[in-house]
Amino acid sequence: MLNRQGRPSAPQAHGVSDPAAGMGDQAARLQGDANRITDSTAGSHPTFTGNKALAQIEPLLFEIGRYDTTGVDIDEPEDFEPRLGGLERKEPIGLPGLSEPETMRHYVRLSQMNYGIDTGLFPLGSCTMKHNARLNERMARLPGFSDVHPLQPVSTVQGALELMNELGRYLVTLTNMTAVALSPKAGAHGELCGMMAIKAAIEARGEGKTRNVVLVPDSAHGTNPATAALIGFVVKPVPAREDGWVHVEDVKERLGPDVAAIMLTNPNTCGLFEPQVAEIAKAIHDAGAYFYCDGANFNAIVGKAKPGDLGVDAMHINLHKTFSTPHGGGGPGSGPVVLSERLAPYAPVPFVRAGKDGFELVEQASDAEEKPFGRMTAFHGQMGMYVRALSYMLSHGSDGMKQASEDAVLNANYIRAGLSDLMSLPFGDKPCMHEVLFDDAWLKDTGVTTLDVAKAMIDEGYHPMTMYFPLVVHGAMLIEPTESESKSSLDLFIATLRDLAMAAKNGDRERFTGAPYHAPRRRLDETRAARNPVLKWTPPAPVAEAAE
């Protein structure tokens, strides 16, 4: 069966047993569909291939790969007697290969269906999609960082430990905290680390059985309650008031001997700095509990304020947000946790210590003078991200980081000022931090939803903002431009959103409800994907059967 590019739609078996049996009719139909891209806007000029100039269709690897092809030249070893105890693999694996030029083309074409920061404005609120400097990539690839093994003798990795120590010093200095646990692999993993430190501290006080409640504001990231619940805490919500803030009275009302901690995001997910944060911290501490701060929005205040001064006991820092390590399509991230004096002794292994003969790596709890609560991950965490983050910090310096925070906040407020007359601000027209939150009140009676606006933005060449988060606001649109945008870029963005807003209000529904019209795909059916999950490619049925 050939598709319209003249390629077979399943790998050629070439002597390997054919794994192509057993694919259902429905999958086979999809198979056919995959190779025909229809487009309502170009209907009068169909192409033979289905491609549209630079917009190329790319089949799945499994439809173009071959089981006898490899793009890696390796010599067969000399004959040997295996020592696998009779556990050799007997069945074929089912992994088609491509030659090197085909591989290059396959992935380059896939990449062209993606939107990245380098493509255009990416105002995804709470995700801090700032410029990813290529200097940082180059530094992370120095063989002295990328080509060293985590279990090499410590004497052979002194520079790597120096880098970790220096990164830790920067993070502790910027936050005015006592210690840092570098190893968590992402933001949510950092949250888990911080909450584990809190749990360990509470157990050390002998209150492990009685203090089991964690207060989480309704506006929090979903990871906060999920993290607390994961290690057995009972989550109790705290409302955000109509002004978007958490009020100290509401926290106090819920405080008691059963409360272990509060998990508060500051600046919060509504894009606002919590003005009562110091009072909340004091109330929490007076009640014998700890203050976990979600540091996802640290980018607004780096160099402007120090979380340690606000009374924070633990805070994770998303190196992939604030310190610009690339998001990479969803990871890898890195989530170091800074800890107050009260929690520092419980930081997990491993950690770096300056010894008299150079840096030491404490890998076992038994080697520590402190009381590490355990281990978060194998080895020492996301070294590749540490290098990139330190490269960012060295480049910016204390002055550049402060300027970056100010520019991030300035840019968000500039967008607020440019749109506040047409779009609705749920908490009034007051200064925001590095992101500005709109609700969907301005769309009332237009028949257009937040989702529709997002999809129409795609047609205009933008990545949409964060939608429907935070949950405390109806139809939320959270816009975070970051400091990486120029004034002219923001001016065009504001003009575009104004045009969209006017169009929505003037009844041009079609521009929204059918959008996107110009993306590599029209709107995708997520319900269908969830109802009948197809999570991997399965070989098509033989043509004869499929035709019946």
Add this chain to the structure above:
Amino acid sequence: MRYLPLSDTDRSEMLARIGVKTVDELFADVPKSLLLKEPVDLPRRKGELEVERILSRMAARNISASSVPFFIGAGAYKHHVPATVDHLIQRSEFLTSYTPYQPEIAQGTLQYLFEFQTQVAALTGMDVANASMYDGSTGTGEAVLMAHRVTKRRKAVLSGGLHPHYAEVVRTLSDMASDSVVTMQPDVSGSEDILSQIDDTTSCVVVQSPDVFGNVRDLKPIAEKAHKHGALLIAVFTEAVSLGLVASPGSQGADIVVGEGQSIGNALNFGGPYVGLFATQSKFIRQMPGRLCGETVDADGNRGFVLTLSTREQHIRRDKATSNICTNSGLCALAFTIHMTLLGETGLKRLARVNHANAIKLADQLAGVKGVEVLNRTFFNEFTVKLAKPAAEVVERLAEKGVLAGVPVSRLLPGAGLDDLLLVASTEMNTDDDRAALVAALKEVL
């Protein structure tokens, strides 16, 4: 500052448009006493050249794996990664994109995740795989939690051949969640009696193969016993290349397969970032942690891909979610899938044979050195040797001679009385000269 596009003129105009005089008026909600008056006590900005000098100096203080005869493994392996891989993952559209929440402009990421899931399912011999975990160790922690959800039991049994860091990650998570864990004694020979530990209260048995000491383990009897008692078998691997030659965990009855994917496509990176592989049977899909990519169609009926089954996840379920995971290891998964595409079935199997053959050669040569005893009956590309002197001391002496010989077991299991044991790995990277250098250096030191 080269990264900041705004000029001072821009800033003034923008402040005027907003209607404030200074940027600090935008920080009005920060209590005045907490707003910093001075820049933080760190150095000022630096040009690219200066940053390169500082970081290159640090990098130069490390001995890189490619520069010496290198035999270190124990959960992270030195393999050759084709140049194509690193080029492709640095394409802006892959490198600087986000989790594909807007699928219409993220089909590149979604399609490779779908291909990745298919490859991982095939490699492990399982029905479905997710879009990756942080790494093998955290994936193992998540697998245990998943087994608890499936079986509604809360006791895990960990094999003594499980990588000690992995075991520690599971224990840390379990202690915090008040779940119970039975950890078997370190099992150097791969002959522990784990079957006797499985009973009707067991949620899961966690067994690594090849195990941390290198032994290739027969998982079938363990799967049978586990299933008889309503428990799950979690099969772990830390060397993905082994699956090119060794029977898949799926074919041996595993219920969840979790492993480290670093070996395919990813550098050593001093321990991270890596990529966790996670696969299971179809019936457990809704209990799986992590992102899942699924096939669907768009409004014109064209095939496309989306993140799916997100009702399991934290941003929907909050404290009822299957996991708190948000980020996966996207770019490392991309590196894995590109390298796997280049290898194909043919290349992967050949690579695995070369690894096994090299390790056999090395084992035979080391067995001829006085004061060295090779302990393994079975192994893939890593095995355990018993030395006449403490392994940590020997490794240090060999490092001084420019040979990175392996991992002393005492570094992973201090106080276990295994100070004379050394884990030695050999991949396709090792040449005859490398092996000769190790043998010669060992003869001098022992």
